[in-house]
Amino acid sequence: MKFSSIFLLIISFAFLSCNGQVSKESQTIDAKAFSEKIAATPNPQILDVRTPAEFSSDHIDKAVNVDWLGDSFVAGTEKLDKTKPIFVYCKSGGRSQSAVKKLEELGFKNVYQLQGGILKWDAAGLSKPSNKITGMTLQDYNKLVDSDKKVLVSFYAEWCAPCKKMTPYITKMQTELADSVTIIRLDADKNKTLMTEMKISELPTILLYEKAAVKWRKSGFISEEELRKQIQ
Incomplete structure (x- = not known):
């Protein structure tokens, strides 16, 4: 009798789980x-x-x-x-x-x-085609990175937590390393056209150029120490 009661209880629970x-x-x-x-x-x-x-x-x-x-x-x-x-x-x-x-x-x-x-x-190319240009064009960007010096471009956004952590030392390095490298920070939200054309889908994204060619690229957080190593 006790076994039957337990069996019925299990069956009832299973029924409720499946249907309730x-x-x-x-x-x-x-x-x-x-x-x-x-x-x-x-x-x-x-x-x-x-x-x-x-x-x-x-x-x-x-x-x-x-x-x-x-x-x-x-x-x-x-x-x-x-x-x-x-x-x-x-x-x-x-x-x-x-x-x-x-x-x-x-x-x-x-x-x-x-x-x-x-x-x-x-x-992924899923957005509706638009003739509207938001921010810098790819042509302008290519002119920007065409330099005798190294050029480091940092794509960021105000809402991006890793970007916020990196901002203090990137802005500091802009001044400290000005003689050897040009460091440019570009707000992703203000440069949507460029983001799409360059297929940048993660923030932060950092690119290092030498004579207009990409020598190094990194998406995601990077420490100041590691960033300095890449620039040298």
């Missing part, structure tokens, strides 16, 4: 898969968690903007359907990762995050 609840699912997928998932989803919910200024300059078609760094992120997601897939992205993946965790806490069941953010989306 839907397990949460979140995935981080690359730009191509993200695009294909959106295309295969009727009336997709696409959430851009960047700032309104970033959103207005460039965003995925049909996306809605709820700023992760704003004060009303939770309220801004209330109109979204928690039972349907939601596609989340930011600039490079940092903010969207935090937003995904919050969305799961709020009860969203199927959350897809764009790996590498809209930088990867643009680099």
Whole structure:
């Protein structure tokens, strides 16, 4: 009798697990898969968690903007359907990762995050073609790095945490090493055309040129010590 009761309890639990609840699912997928998932989803919910200024300059078609760094992120997601897939992205993946965790806490069941953010989306050629030039052109950039001295170009963004850590010593090196190397800092958000043309999809990204040719390239954080070694 006792065995039968335990057996029935196990069966009941299994039934409820299979039919009573839907397990949460979140995935981080690359730009191509993200695009294909959106295309295969009727009336997709696409959430851009960047700032309104970033959103207005460039965003995925049909996306809605709820700023992760704003004060009303939770309220801004209330109109979204928690039972349907939601596609989340930011600039490079940092903010969207935090937003995904919050969305799961709020009860969203199927959350897809764009790996590498809209930088990867643009680099994959998925953005709508545009004749609008934002910031420096590739032609201007090539003139900038064509020098007898070494030229170090640092692509950064104000919201990028590793970029912020590197800013103090890069700006210091601009002065200290001025005789031997020209160090240029370019804001990625103000040079979108150049970012797309050069297929730069991660921040920070640093390039070292000698006689207009790339001699070294690095994406991601690099210490002052290592950076100085590369320049020498």
